[in-house]
Amino acid sequence: MMRAFDRQKVARDLRRPHASPSLAEGVQRSLEHKHAAQRQVDWQALRRRAHAIKAYAIANLGELLVRFENEFAARGGTVLWARTGQEAVEHVVAICRKHAVTSVVKGKSMLSEELDLCAHLQAAGIEAVETDLGEFIVQLAGQRPSHIVAPALHLSRADVGELFHDELGVPFTDDPKGLSAIARERLRTRYLAAGLGVTGANFGIAETGTIVVVENEGNGGMSAGTPPVHVALMGIEKLIPRLEDLPVFLQLLARAGTGQKLTTYTHHFLGPEPGKAAYCIIVDAGRTALLADPKTRESLYCIRCGACLNVCPIYRRVGGWAYGGVYGGPIGAAITPPMVGIGAAGELPFASTLCGACREECPVDIDLPQQLVYLRRRAFERPRSGRIIESRAMRAFAKSMMTLGAYRRALSIARALAPIAERLPWKPAWLGAWMGRRSAPRIAPQTFKEWWRQRA
Amino acid sequence: MNARDAILAAIADALRSPAPTRGGASDESASPAAEGAESGPAGAAELASRFRDELALVDGETHFVESAERLPRAVADVVRRLGLSAVIAQSSARASHAASLIDGARIVDSATTMRDVDSADCSILEGRALLADTGSAIVVASTWAERLLPYFPRMCIVVADISDLHSGMTRDALSPFFGPARDRERGEAVIITGPSRTADIEKIIVLGAHGPQNLVVFITGAPGG
Amino acid sequence: MAPTALFVPCFVDAFWPGVGKAVVKLFERLGVRIDYPMQQTCCGQPSFNAGDWASARALGKRFSAVFAGYERIVTPSASCAATCRVFYGYMDSGDHYALVGSRVRDLASFLVQDLGVVDVGARFPRRVTYLDGCHGRRELGCTSAAIALLRAVRELEYVELPKIEECCGFGGAFSVKYPALSASMGDAKCAAALATGADVITSGDPSCLLHIGGMLRHDASPMRAMHLAEILACA
Numbered sequence: 065m066m067r068a069f070d071r072q073k074v075a076r077d078l079r080r081p082h083a084s085p086s087l088a089e090g091v092q093r094s095l096e097h098k099h100a101a102q103r104q105v106d107w108q109a110l111r112r113r114a115h116a117i118k119a120y121a122i123a124n125l126g127e128l129l130v131r132f133e134n135e136f137a138a139r140g141g142t143v144l145w146a147r148t149g150q151e152a153v154e155h156v157v158a159i160c161r162k163h164a165v166t167s168v169v170k171g172k173s174m175l176s177e178e179l180d181l182c183a184h185l186q187a188a189g190i191e192a193v194e195t196d197l198g199e200f201i202v203q204l205a206g207q208r209p210s211h212i213v214a215p216a217l218h219l220s221r222a223d224v225g226e227l228f229h230d231e232l233g234v235p236f237t238d239d240p241k242g243l244s245a246i247a248r249e250r251l252r253t254r255y256l257a258a259g260l261g262v263t264g265a266n267f268g269i270a271e272t273g274t275i276v277v278v279e280n281e282g283n284g285g286m287s288a289g290t291p292p293v294h295v296a297l298m299g300i301e302k303l304i305p306r307l308e309d310l311p312v313f314l315q316l317l318a319r320a321g322t323g324q325k326l327t328t329y330t331h332h333f334l335g336p337e338p339g340k341a342a343y344c345i346i347v348d349a350g351r352t353a354l355l356a357d358p359k360t361r362e363s364l365y366c367i368r369c370g371a372c373l374n375v376c377p378i379y380r381r382v383g384g385w386a387y388g389g390v391y392g393g394p395i396g397a398a399i400t401p402p403m404v405g406i407g408a409a410g411e412l413p414f415a416s417t418l419c420g421a422c423r424e425e426c427p428v429d430i431d432l433p434q435q436l437v438y439l440r441r442r443a444f445e446r447p448r449s450g451r452i453i454e455s456r457a458m459r460a461f462a463k464s465m466m467t468l469g470a471y472r473r474a475l476s477i478a479r480a481l482a483p484i485a486e487r488l489p490w491k492p493a494w495l496g497a498w499m500g501r502r503s504a505p506r507i508a509p510q511t512f513k514e515w516w517r518q519r520a
Numbered sequence: 521m522n523a524r525d526a527i528l529a530a531i532a533d534a535l536r537s538p539a540p541t542r543g544g545a546s547d548e549s550a551s552p553a554a555e556g557a558e559s560g561p562a563g564a565a566e567l568a569s570r571f572r573d574e575l576a577l578v579d580g581e582t583h584f585v586e587s588a589e590r591l592p593r594a595v596a597d598v599v600r601r602l603g604l605s606a607v608i609a610q611s612s613a614r615a616s617h618a619a620s621l622i623d624g625a626r627i628v629d630s631a632t633t634m635r636d637v638d639s640a641d642c643s644i645l646e647g648r649a650l651l652a653d654t655g656s657a658i659v660v661a662s663t664w665a666e667r668l669l670p671y672f673p674r675m676c677i678v679v680a681d682i683s684d685l686h687s688g689m690t691r692d693a694l695s696p697f698f699g700p701a702r703d704r705e706r707g708e709a710v711i712i713t714g715p716s717r718t719a720d721i722e723k724i725i726v727l728g729a730h731g732p733q734n735l736v737v738f739i740t741g742a743p744g745g
Numbered sequence: 746m747a748p749t750a751l752f753v754p755c756f757v758d759a760f761w762p763g764v765g766k767a768v769v770k771l772f773e774r775l776g777v778r779i780d781y782p783m784q785q786t787c788c789g790q791p792s793f794n795a796g797d798w799a800s801a802r803a804l805g806k807r808f809s810a811v812f813a814g815y816e817r818i819v820t821p822s823a824s825c826a827a828t829c830r831v832f833y834g835y836m837d838s839g840d841h842y843a844l845v846g847s848r849v850r851d852l853a854s855f856l857v858q859d860l861g862v863v864d865v866g867a868r869f870p871r872r873v874t875y876l877d878g879c880h881g882r883r884e885l886g887c888t889s890a891a892i893a894l895l896r897a898v899r900e901l902e903y904v905e906l907p908k909i910e911e912c913c914g915f916g917g918a919f920s921v922k923y924p925a926l927s928a929s930m931g932d933a934k935c936a937a938a939l940a941t942g943a944d945v946i947t948s949g950d951p952s953c954l955l956h957i958g959g960m961l962r963h964d965a966s967p968m969r970a971m972h973l974a975e976i977l978a979c980a
Binding site: 078079080081377378381382414415416417418419420421423424434437438439440441442443444445454455458459461462465466468471475478505506507508510511512513515516517 | 753755757758759760761762763765766769781783784786787789791792793794795796797798800801803804807832835879880882883884910911912914915916917918919922923924925926929930933955959
């Protein structure tokens with residue numbers, strides 16, 4: 065169900081910094097806003113508390129999910145469970161059939177991206193419209209979202225103008241106000257026609273079986289509230305134990321993601337009004353794999369704010385698609401390998417300098433570099449054919465460091481080879497790339513050890 | 521095995537191995553108590569002006585009205601000045617009172633149709649609590665029509681009293697947001713912070729992406745209104 | 746004070762011994778006795794970064810044997826210090842090399858926090874900017890110590906690097922595996938450095954400096970890369 069992870073394509077895309085200028089600039093604006101907003105609260109105390117709440121929630125996940133299910137049902141809703149993305153889609157289609165739904169409106173949900181929900185609904189003969197402006201644009205363009213929070217950040221206003229002109233038949237404009245107005249008008253008819261609205265869930269409250277969704281545009285509230293049926297898709301990791309835990313996350317989420325103090329709308333969906341129906345589909349889709357390894361469990365604390373993407377120097381240069389899955393940036397590199405398999409996605413944790421900026425920005429204080437380091441170890445211990453040479457080279461390196469004699473021998477060999485390497489007409493790609501951009505360092509005529517010995 | 525049992529079994533299995541704890545990890549046996557935002561002692565006047573400034577930062581407007589008696593006139597004046605003609609209000613006493621001097625204003629009731637909601641150009645909502653630190657208003661809707669009032673029309677008016685104004689996300693402030701959940705009420709409680717906005721095109725802010733382009737909060741009983 | 750050991754990382758020993766010599770000269774001037782256990786080779790950082798924990802652990806154990814008995818081990822490489830102080834802890838499953846690792850100090854932290862010295866009696870009449878290596882900055886928190894040391898150098902004009910918190914793009918094997926990304930990040934760092942008008946870019950991280958210094962030389966830039974120890978050794 066998750067579209068196949070294309071290892072070769074990822075390997076190519078990570079080596080070409082080609083993200084559009086609007087991405088880099090857009091990301092930078094977020095960073096400036098954000099730090100200003102964070103100074104208004106006790107940011108570090110909130111992060112620590114959020115981490116502790118998530119640690120507790122994940123450590124008690126089974127009981128909390130059962131509690132959530134009971135409470136959601138007590139408020140007139142129906143809970144369904146899905147092991148895989150495929151099962152989740154099947155549930156949505158079944159609900160549509162049950163309620164004779166032919167048209168669906170959808171709010172922003174990264175989980176629904178994992179499910180490729182709109183494509184599968186269309187295939188089942190059900191119209192599915194993305195209502196978030198960025199997702200609407202990206203859907204129109206037949207592309208994938210490139211950023212967790214701002215899906216169309218890779219497109220310039222002119223790109224969007226051309227897209228609307230071509231796909232919607234409207235006169236070209238590149239004025240963001242005009243473009244938004246066009247979308248608003250198109251979408252209004254869709255809300256009214258839809259028989260069912262799908263949203264994600266930023267937080268599920270176990271205590272009350274209620275769902276919290278945050279957004280700026282209002283399309284989440286309209287998708288959930290206009291049609292007679294609301295379906296909320298929720299990953300198992302989205303639970304927090306009590307209502308009282310929510311304000312901690314509300315103070316962190318917008319500030320970390322976009323630099324706002326709060327998003328425009330913080331919805332608390334309570335349960336279906338008379339004449340309406342509400343469903344919550346609780347989805348696993350690889351999350352229990354992250355849970356099963358104690359060392360990757362922490363990445364389940366993620367609240368999908370996008371802060372790590374915004375600050376990552378690699379993400380800024382390669383964009384969201386290069387990571388091969390739905391999630392890009394440091395969190396994408398941390399959760400994709402356990403979810404799709406280390407054999408397929410084992411390169412992702414290496415496309416990083418482990419600079420630690422992501423950990424610094426994460427509002428839930430997830431140690432993302434430590435996650436990547438651990439996944440590197442898992443990848444090294446299962447070398448693919450392409451990595452055998454590298455693992456041999458690393459073992460040879462370590463061997464040359466294990467005794468003074470081996471070290472000295474390695475240095476003599478390197479000294480002898482260096483002048484030859486520089487004159488080689490052909491170099492392996494990695495050596496050529498290094499030397500193409502830098503004056504290569506040479507082994508010193510006298511090493512420190514040699515100097516120290518002759519000094520004594 | 522059905523999906524529910526399979527997932528719960530996978531979780532139980534996974535959690536048999538405890539996660540490595542960080543240095544100084546908190547006691548995992550009890551969910552750590554969360555506090556709301558710090559609220560220092562502040563007079564109503566100071567809170568009121570903070571609310572106004574914060575709401576202005578997110579492109580919303582605040583009007584202070586001396587007393588509840590004067591509210592309908594103040595609201596009607598704004599509605600007329602902006603040329604709005606299809607007003608729809610929540611059925612609560614405060615909201616319908618605020619709409620009482622507006623010609624043709626609809627109060628949500630069992631006869632309200634989707635067309636009424638969609639064709640409205642202005643909604644009037646009761647603010648059950650106001651949060652000064654963020655310029656936010658908490659609205660509670662228990663019927664399908666009231667749920668749509670914050671989002672559909674281009675102009676959204678929220679009416680509240682100074683006594684509902686809190687410094688930030690304290691327990692008291694959030695009681696209308698949490699209470700209906702505890703009481704198993706249906707519908708939606710929403711914290712509204714300014715008019716609808718998007719920055720999805722080149723991170724340029726546009727108001728009124730789907731719903732309101734304008735948000736106006738009226739506060740009655742405000743000092744120096 | 747108990748003798749301090751000097752750890753000169755493998756790549757400094759081979760490619761930039763001048764850094765080690767500068768540290769020795771500096772400590773002589775400060776009257777601090779340091780030992781250099783000849784058996785030392787590598788802390789294991791490249792192995793750790795590659796995910797080769799078996800090798801990294803073996804090198805960690807060897808490191809702790811070589812430096813057993815020293816209460817403090819000072820090194821002019823902040824990333825190696827971070828490996829010993831922090832990353833050994835990720836891997837150590839009761840072999841206790843993490844304990845020895847925790848005694849390793851980067852040069853700046855050692856001078857300022859352990860010796861309590863900020864003015865080391867240096868003179869360096871140049872405009873200097875500082876490259877804050879990520880491991881030093883985020884794992885060790887040694888930034889303020891390094892900058893304090895620079896500001897105390899006589900006639901040195903310190904100018905802060907814009908976007909000092911952004912990674913220079915070296916990342917060890919990253920620079921070889923992802924050369925375009927590494928060069929792009931290095932270019933951004935070089936541009937920021939040149940914007941300061943500094944004569945010299947310095948750091949407590951020789952690996953970052955080899956990367957940036959190599960790019961500056963390749964571009965025939967007048968700006969030189971010098972290690973923090975080399976500046977502090979100037980009198």
